[in-house]
Amino acid sequence: MSTLQPRRAAAASVIGTTIEYYDFFIYATAAALVFNKVFFPTLTGLAGTLVSLSTFAVAFLVRPLGGVIIGHLGDKVGRRPMLVLTLTMMGGATLLIGLLPGYSTIGVAAPVLLILLRVLQGFAMGGELGGAVLLTMEHSQPGKRGFYGSFVQIGGPLALVLATLVYLPLGAMPQQDFLNWGWRIPFLLSVVLIAVGYFLRRRIDESPTFTEIKRAGRVDRAPALTIVRQYPLRTLLIAGTTLIGGIAFYMMAVFGLSYATKDLGLPRGTILLVVMASMVLDCLFVFAAGTLSDRLGRPKVMLAGMIGLAALSFPWIWMLDTGNPWVIFAGYVLLCVPHGAVQGVAGVFYAEAFPPAVRYSGLSIGYTIGMIAGSAIAPVVAESLVSAFGSAALGWYMLAMAAISLVSTVVIVRSHTVTGREQAPVTSPLTP
Secondary structure (H helix, E strand, O other), rough: OOOOHHHHHHHHHHHHHHHHHHHHHHHHHHHHHHHHOOOOOOHHHHHHHHHHHHHHHHHHHHHHHHHHHHHHHHHHHHHHHHHHHHHHHHHHHHHHHHHHHHHHHHOHHHHHEEEHHHHHHHHHHHHHHHHHHHHHHOOOOHHHHHHHHHHHHHHHHHHHHHHHHHHHHOEEEOOHHHHEEEEEEEEHHHHHHOOOOOOOHHHOOHHHHHHHHOOOOOOOOOOHHHHHHHHHHHEEEEHHHHHHHHHHHHHHHHHHHHHHHHOOOHHHHHHHHHHHHHHHHHHOOOOOOOHHHHHHHHHHHHHHHHHHHHHHHHHHHHHOOOOOHHHHHHHHHHHHHHHHHHHHHHHHHHHOOOOOHHHHHHHHHHHHHHHHHHHHHHHHHHHHHHHOOOOHHHHHHHHHHHHHHHHHHHHHHOOOOOOOOOOOOOOOOOOO
């Protein structure tokens, strides 16, 4: 097999997932700092901030719908056209938010359009990861699927680095200039990623696996319905496996940043550098885990990562609470090692848990459910726990989520043949 298509697929996939997470970070920042003033000025104080932040959560609620519909079409029409669609929808919505007039210009239409664009982003995100993982792994040789699949997983840490680099100089702007036009810059800059991603995705051939399924006449008529009827437990278990990876990333990328500045009094620039440097290392750990999984198998690497995240739940909080930047950085690096192990193999592991004809649907639905149960509610849970019981309570939260993910992964591995290589569907307790 030529290495050209796997490389193109990996490059196109990492661009798409980077856009997804880049949007996550720039939207979260803008929702907290700007949108209450630009789009909800009639709601003052806490009410305006809460309504502004609620528009951020809307995308998570729509994700499962996107996962069902786009996953369904990805198993019927093909992986490649769905990836072009999700990129166009996500990128176009992000760009339009950057161009959207405020409440003072078009009145109530401004917040309505903002919410609609956020819904569009969430819908597209629901089908992005599944397609990106599948197109990459199905273009790869079985012995290199972990390596190429890991490219998809660096989208989160890479996007955080890019978003931080964009917002760092904007922090020096006069407040009024930032409110008037400065906040739009990160959204408008996404056009570069969109153009590159669109060019790359248009040049990729359709997945050889899907091409063979179509040639053999084995395309499932209703793949999403098949997942619901035949693999409901497996899909929920996949959702369970996603919990600790998403929550650990949120703790490092969002909570740690806020907690270090607001509660520990560290300069924002200092903790931003800590997060950026650790995310660069996280990318390297993701690559290493993906490559290692081709030798050891996905389950061993993933389970080792989950055990590591469980073991470091409390030490990471303790190191953060010291307020010492170097100790905090060491804690971040330590946590990035098992996080990289989990995330580096997660996408391919999810895909290999389902038969090829319905894996786009199964992966997308399971992943989006897990995102709602994990990352979507993590901000509320974290803030509530810290307010009520102090930062140590977060250790119990992370430990509990790691335990759920660990048990979910063990059940999947023991009841279905998932070794890190392509498997034929098997009969197991998870299938009727």
